[in-house]
Amino acid sequence: MRGLIHVVDDDASFRTAIERRLKKAGYEVATYPSAQHLLDCLPSGSELGCILLDVRIPGLSGPELQGRLSEIGSTLPIVFLTGYADVPTSVRAIKAGADDFLTKPVSSEELLGAVERALAHHQAARSQRSKLDVVRAQVATLTPRERQVFDLVIRGKTNKQVANVLGATERTIKAHRHRVMEKLQVQSLAELVSLAERAGILKDLSGTGQTT
């Protein structure tokens, strides 16, 4: 799998060595002498890749960078690679979502295996997210009124019930509902509900029963 590997390490000779090994394996590589350099240069974020991160680096530490990236919504998987490893640090890193935690010196087998797994994870997460984004974008095109109708319809309300709740005529709801189906490109109520369920709308339904 091709991909851009971001290497963060303060040891210039180590960076060069790792870069050489990765490039030899067919990866693109970007190196950074500190966490701040990566934060400053971090380009797209949407491109397939992963971060190879040392723990002890001047300025922001590895785990601190991990937290920062998580805050700003980065989805680049992180593989720690450090010589100063202790159990609590590694456990915290993994629990915080790091993809792997390797120790120097690292065999090429270990390194490339971890990178490959991280890229695979990133790939899977990206495709998952892009599907969601498409749906969310469509939902975002709904007008406020349409969105209200949408919310009630996917909970099993009939046009009549929606009309009562929103204080409008059944005919009006029918019109909104029609536009909703159109904008979200679905042909049936079942599809509409599926879509809503997958987009994370419809978190919890308790009293959905219709009082027919």
Added chain:
Amino acid sequence: MRGLIHVVDDDASFRTAIERRLKKAGYEVATYPSAQHLLDCLPSGSELGCILLDVRIPGLSGPELQGRLSEIGSTLPIVFLTGYADVPTSVRAIKAGADDFLTKPVSSEELLGAVERALAHHQAARSQRSKLDVVRAQVATLTPRERQVFDLVIRGKTNKQVANVLGATERTIKAHRHRVMEKLQVQSLAELVSLAERAGILKDLSGTGQTT
């Protein structure tokens, strides 16, 4: 949070010491000198609890027990507690789903904090699972034919379409559909689809469009 803590350690004096500390904190405790003893005695599995597990123990090792438990579908969270800790082992354990990885000697604060978190996780997972189980059980009461109808209906097929696919009259499908709604205790198609989506049915829909 109350709960039953399963302590697995080959060191009898350590077991007793941990047991005392846990009981003092209000937990029920069961101790086992080996992984096999826990596997033999493991009672319900549905009761709220967690496992405190040493890594190096005679017979099955801690990680091996973790794998075994995972295979047999145990959902008890595992907190490792060991004196012989190394980074790779701890990383593997956490990635394999362990809740935490502590090192001896352990402070009461660390120990109780980890146990409490593990119990909270177990609690959350249990309630999540029990909801799913209810739904799955209901779906399991469907007859094969009803299940076929169910599968098609939640994908947005009309009675007519279902009838064509299954080679039956529209009226027949209507009857099956009625019983499906009855058995799954839903009043609307929307609820039926929601239920299916949450039960993990409806994994992937590609061509759901109706060819009306």
Added chain:
DNA sequence: GTCTCCATTGTCCCACGGGACAATAGGAAA
């Protein structure tokens, strides 16, 4: 001041979902 978008409502008509009431037939269990 038009133009566009949003919200609103109407009528006519048809297809689809669903309840009521009823019945036949085969297979499995008691």
Added chain:
DNA sequence: TTTCCTATTGTCCCGTGGGACAATGGAGAC
């Protein structure tokens, strides 16, 4: 053998969803 469950199909009728065709009024954009 009798009984229960499952699968099957029918008719009648109504409520609801949805397409076609049409129109009004307000708000913000150009």
